[in-house]
Each structure stands twice: as C-alpha cells, then as structure tokens.
Amino acid sequence: MAASDTHITDVRAILTAPAGIRLVVVRVDTNQPGLYGLGCATFTQRARVVVTAIDEYLKPFLVGKNPFEIEDIWQASFVSSYWRNGPVLNNAISGVDMALWDILGKHAGLPVYRLLGGKCRDAVDTYRHATGETFEEVEESVRGYLEQGYRHVRIQVAVPGASTYGSPTSGGDQSVPPNRRTETWPHGPYARLVPRLFAHVRDSLGDEVELLHDIHERIPPVLATRLCRDLEQFRPFFVEDPLAPEDVGHFDNLRRQTTVPIAMGELFNNPNEWTRLVSERLIDFIRVHLSQVGGLSPARKMAAMCEFFGVRTAWHGPGDVSPVGHAANVHLDLAVPNFGIQEAHGFCQAELDCFPGCPELRDGYFHANDSPGLGIDIDEELAAKFPVTDDPPFDLFWGNIRNPDGTIQKP
Numbered sequence: 001m002a003a004s005d006t007h008i009t010d011v012r013a014i015l016t017a018p019a020g021i022r023l024v025v026v027r028v029d030t031n032q033p034g035l036y037g038l039g040c041a042t043f044t045q046r047a048r049v050v051v052t053a054i055d056e057y058l059k060p061f062l063v064g065k066n067p068f069e070i071e072d073i074w075q076a077s078f079v080s081s082y083w084r085n086g087p088v089l090n091n092a093i094s095g096v097d098m099a100l101w102d103i104l105g106k107h108a109g110l111p112v113y114r115l116l117g118g119k120c121r122d123a124v125d126t127y128r129h130a131t132g133e134t135f136e137e138v139e140e141s142v143r144g145y146l147e148q149g150y151r152h153v154r155i156q157v158a159v160p161g162a163s164t165y166g167s168p169t170s171g172g173d174q175s176v177p178p179n180r181r182t183e184t185w186p187h188g189p190y191a192r193l194v195p196r197l198f199a200h201v202r203d204s205l206g207d208e209v210e211l212l213h214d215i216h217e218r219i220p221p222v223l224a225t226r227l228c229r230d231l232e233q234f235r236p237f238f239v240e241d242p243l244a245p246e247d248v249g250h251f252d253n254l255r256r257q258t259t260v261p262i263a264m265g266e267l268f269n270n271p272n273e274w275t276r277l278v279s280e281r282l283i284d285f286i287r288v289h290l291s292q293v294g295g296l297s298p299a300r301k302m303a304a305m306c307e308f309f310g311v312r313t314a315w316h317g318p319g320d321v322s323p324v325g326h327a328a329n330v331h332l333d334l335a336v337p338n339f340g341i342q343e344a345h346g347f348c349q350a351e352l353d354c355f356p357g358c359p360e361l362r363d364g365y366f367h368a369n370d371s372p373g374l375g376i377d378i379d380e381e382l383a384a385k386f387p388v389t390d391d392p393p394f395d396l397f398w399g400n401i402r403n404p405d406g407t408i409q410k411p
C-alpha cells in the first residue's frame, strides 16, 4: 500500500505495571495490515489522566490522518488543546509521536536510529544508581556495578533521619498510615554529608570511576551552589538537578561559582525553560524525560540545538520510563553526535517478558536491536496480568517531604 493511502485507524493507551510502576504505552494502528507503532506516554504519578487525554481527545483528533506526516501531526496535536506545554498533554502527544516514528521505521524497514541520521556510536554508555544507608553500603553497590562493567555510577546515601535519597518507594515510617506519612529532609545535614560520601568513595575506589549525584532540586539555590563547589574537588561526572525549574534564574550565579558539570531538566515541559540555559551555556547536560517534552520529535530538535552550544544529552531513564521509552532514548542516543550519557534501568523479568525487544544492557552499554522501527513490542495479554494499582506508597512520597519545621519541600 502506498504511503499516501495509509491512515490512522486507532489510537489507544495501554496501562501496565510489570515492575510495580505504572507505565502508559500508546499503540497507533493503521489501515496497512500489521502496521502499528508503540510510544511511551508514561507520567506515572498521573497515569490515568494521560490515558484520558489519549483515548478521549487525541484518538478522535487523529483517526484518518496520515501516520507518515509525523511533524504535522505533532504540531497539530500540540495546539489541539489550545492550552499546552503541560506534562499530561505532552506525554499523550509523546505516546503518539514515538508510535509514528516506530510506524515509519517499520514501513521503511529501518531502525529508528537510521531515520534519525544513522549511528554515531556502536552502543550507548550508561550509568546506574548506587544507594545505601551508609557510605560502606554505597561503596559496595558501586563495586557491584563496576564488576558488571559500568564506568559511571550515581551515588546517593541516606541522610540520618530521612529516607535513602532517591528512593521514593521507601515511603517513610511504615508504622504510620500511608495518608499521614511524611518524611523529613534536613537541608544542612544533607549538604554536609554528600561531600563526605564522595570523599569516602574516591578514597576507596580511586579516580577512574565516574561518579554522579542527583541533588533532586531539594535544597535552596545558594546551598546547592555551595554543595557543587564542595564536590568540585572530587571531579563528579555531573551533578544533576541542582535547582528547581522555578529557580532557573540562579544558574548564572551557579555557573560563575563552580566548574562542576551541571545536568538539568527532568521536570522541564516547555522550551522556554531550557533554551536560555543552553544558548548561554549555563548547563553541560540536558536530561529531559522524553515523553514529558512531547516525544522524539521535540527531543531530536533539542539535541540539535544543544550540539551547537556544546551541551550533551543525558536523557532521563529510570524505571518510570516504559521499555518503549527506553528504546526511544537509545535510538536517539545512537544518532546524535553530542550524546553524553544515558541513565539506565535494569529491566526485571516481567518487563522483559511484556516488552519483547527491550534494549539490552551489556558491559554498561545499552544496545538497540536492529529490527525496523523502535524494535520493541508489547505482549498485551501478559501486560494485562500486571494491572496498575492506585494509591501505592510511591504516590504518597511526592508532596509529603517536609523540612524539620513542617514546611513542604520541592522534591
């Protein structure tokens, strides 16, 4: 069938939680027999709202359109709600956008990375997360990753009186009912502890391992600036999200104060949030959540803009990106010259079974398979055996972290 005779026949969201994390995947069907695509629309904290945006609004808007007109469909979908640039609608659009790239690749018989310009590298270097209650536990976790061949490890340690940093599933004091549970996050002790963690890991493991850290935008800008300066002597590969999106005006000052490489962006929705940071060279790595910014189409433009300003990519990639989203990350990582690093997630067996064709992790590198499109599928019958649940402790973590005096903190 000619490309011009092809049209979209169905758009639907699929919810599944094979690893206990709610994932939203979009399937777009066409009138070409067997030609369909998958995309990631995972906004795990508000999954059902994204499903409504896809099934109730995007589907009727898109059925009948030509799936090969990817850019036009993106632009039309973007303004179809009039109000735009929010996480729900961006994720919904991303699900469709990635699915259309997948469809184009399958139709052309080419993997998506070739549609994006072809491979700039053989495989995608990644980093993993080492966490622990003590410095020794973190060190042990780093050693485990080094033994598996990783070269880059993010290190986070529990702050006395608070949970293990970066572990939202910890859920706070288990003896307290979930809807009353809060966690305390003391700024000062955290900012004093992290340089000691870096000193410990450098002393134990030497200079060669690349260490990363995520401030997770939890501390006031001036304290984040001081923490970056304190970490400088330990040569971190990057420090992530030192400032909240609301505080991006502080990047100028942060940049003047330290040479620590800065990675930023997993909460960004709107191009106005990152373009100045890139064009004024205030950050070193852009690390948005691909579905949060609207999918592959806007992300490839973002990567191209960053290339001209010496900013590298480090797309968000923990467990709340679906395997389809990880595949999209990897295809883009392979094709952009200014790739920096990829945050990786080790898929559990249920994820591997539900999503045949997951990118493969070997020696710390993600490898895409060379199947046409994104190279990944979903076994819907199996995925249905892992239904999403509402109100797990995961949800109760965000919005329940407070300063010792009871003030709500930005996560």
Ligand code: MG
Binding pocket: 214, 216, 240, 241, 266
């Ligand atoms: Mg992060």
